[in-house]
Amino acid sequence: MSASPLKHNTYFDGQVQSIGFERHGRRASVGVIAPGEYHFGTEAPERMTILSGELAAKPEGGSWSQYPAGTVFEVAGKSGFDVRADRACAYLCEFL
Amino acid sequence: MSASPLKHNTYFDGQVQSIGFERHGRRASVGVIAPGEYHFGTEAPERMTILSGELAAKPEGGSWSQYPAGTVFEVAGKSGFDVRADRACAYLCEFL
Numbered sequence: 001m002s003a004s005p006l007k008h009n010t011y012f013d014g015q016v017q018s019i020g021f022e023r024h025g026r027r028a029s030v031g032v033i034a035p036g037e038y039h040f041g042t043e044a045p046e047r048m049t050i051l052s053g054e055l056a057a058k059p060e061g062g063s064w065s066q067y068p069a070g071t072v073f074e075v076a077g078k079s080g081f082d083v084r085a086d087r088a089c090a091y092l093c094e095f096l
Numbered sequence: 097m098s099a100s101p102l103k104h105n106t107y108f109d110g111q112v113q114s115i116g117f118e119r120h121g122r123r124a125s126v127g128v129i130a131p132g133e134y135h136f137g138t139e140a141p142e143r144m145t146i147l148s149g150e151l152a153a154k155p156e157g158g159s160w161s162q163y164p165a166g167t168v169f170e171v172a173g174k175s176g177f178d179v180r181a182d183r184a185c186a187y188l189c190e191f192l
Contacts, residue, residue: 004110005130005184014100017115021128021184023149030126030147030186032117034101051126051147051188053119088101088117090126090188092147 012038018093027095037084045077045096053089058082108134114189123191133180141173141192149185154178 007020009029016038018031027044033055048057050067057073058064059081067073074096075081103116105125112134114127123140129151144153145168153169154160155177163169170192171177 004113006110006113006128008104008106008113010104014102017100017102017104019113019115019126019128019186021130021186023184028148028186030115030128030188032102032115032126034117049147051145052124088119090115090117090124092126092186 011040012036029093031091031093033083033085033089033091035085035087037082039080039082041080042075042077046075047094047096048073048075049092049094051090051092053085053087055089055091056084107136108132125189127187127189129179129181129185129187131181131183133178135176135178137176138171138173142171143190143192144169144171145188145190147186147188149181149183151185151187152180 009018009020015034015036018029020029049072050069052069054068056064056066060079105114105116111130111132114125116125146163146165148165150164152160152162156175
C-alpha cells in the first residue's frame with residue numbers, strides 16, 4: 001500500500017472521502033460528499049467540478065449557489081467554503 | 097466511520113482506489129487508477145466515464161481502445177475487462 005501514488009482522505013467521520021492523485025505535477029482528487037453540510041478551508045486555490053448529483057456551495061463572505069453535475073466553481077486560496085449536499089454528490093477537485 | 101454511507105475500496109495493493117456511493121438506489125463510485133495494467137471482473141454491467149487523464153480498455157474477447165477524459169465506455173455484466181493507464185486516471189463508474 002505504501003508504494004501507491006494514490007492517497008485516501010477521509011473527513012468528518014467518513015462523510016466526505018476522496019482519493020488524491022497527481023498528474024503532470026499538479027494535485028487533484030476525486031471524492032464523494034454524503035448528505036450534510038460541511039466547511040472546508042483551502043490552502044491552494046481549488047477548482048471543483050461536480051460529477052454526479054448536486055452541491056450547494058458558499059464561499060467565505062459570499063452567498064449560497066447551487067451546482068448541478070457538469071458545473072464548476074473555484075475557491076480562493078487561504079480561504080474557505082461551505083458545502084451542502086441533499087444526496088450523495090461526487091466531485092473532482094483540482095488544486096490550481 | 098461506520099455510519100458513513102460511503103465506502104472506500106482498494107484494489108491491487110492500493111494502485112486502484114475508489115469511493116463507492118449510492119444515488120436514487122443505484123450504486124456508483126469515483127476512483128483513480130495509478131499507472132499500470134489491471135484486470136477487473138464485472139458482476140453488474142458498468143458504465144465508465146473518464147474524468148481526468150486517459151485510459152486504455154479492452155473488453156473480454158475484444159481489442160484495446162483509448163479513452164481520453166470526457167469519454168465513456170460500457171462493460172457487460174458477468175464479464176471482465178483490462179485497463180491500462182500511463183499516468184493517473186480518474187473515473188466515474190456507474191453500475192447499470
